[in-house]
Amino acid sequence: MLTKKIVLFSLMACSVTCPQGRAAELNIGGTPDKMAMPPSSLPILPALPAAEDTSFFANTDVPHGKVEQLTYRTLDGKQKRMHVYLPPGYDTSPERRYPVLYLNHGGGEDDAHWTANNIRSGGFANLILDNLIATGKAKPMIIVMPNSRDLASGDSPKPGIEDACSSEYLKVIIPFVDGRYRTKSTRDNRALAGLSMGGFVVLNTGVNHLDTFGELFVFSSGYWPDRLRSFQENMKGILSDPKINDKFRMPIYFAAGETDIAFTNSQKTLAVFNGYGIRTFSTLSSGGHEWMNWRRYLYQTAQIMFPDS
Structure with a gap:
């Protein structure tokens, strides 16, 4: 078994991240046939902002996008809500199309939290992207934040059985978004991310549908031990595919804080991917x-999304 661990540093990363004792890692394991993309062609994760830094989500004097609140009808006829961030220039560039990040909230929250401007319970996602786009650090993108409270599950779907979350994403949410907005409607221009409970959307729906989502990002999430065993059993056919790394646009990303209640589950779930030789990004933060x-x-992941868009 060939196993390599590459710790990615730059002087910038060291100056910001090292005082907190953190590093971003790119893990590469497995056999040579799973390493089709050489490490030199992979992006380097930017440094995390310091824990006390609020400047990256400040309301600064830059062009701002807008956030829309919409409702859509589910397969069983229910009305559900989503929030959508449109980048600066969307309304003034009618010919331009954009990649899409589908961003999921955690348990006890809803679709409004990712763009809420609340230091304790809000993501400031619109301001984070406004600032990154203005400085050329992130590609202009659409962010779709659905209410996934009744969709995410800590149980992985069994092979051949379409779970409720995947059905709603593939049959309702994505067609609704592609029909309403000027999206780049290909897997290479579609990313899936989620925090805590929303991380299960990424692990269950994203990993099962790599023909739909090219980039996956898991924040503070991972399976409990018994459910991790089920995940390995249910996903073995996908994870053991010798060409699996060709199906990921970039390494699957896992991040957790050192005192995070999901830290252990995150690390153990990450280890499953590494055990199959699947490239992963791993970030350990304070908090x-x-x-x-x-x-x-x-902030960190938006800067590496959609490199070819």
């Missing part, structure tokens, strides 16, 4: 299961 971290993870 726990909190918005301070989830904002930082979004």
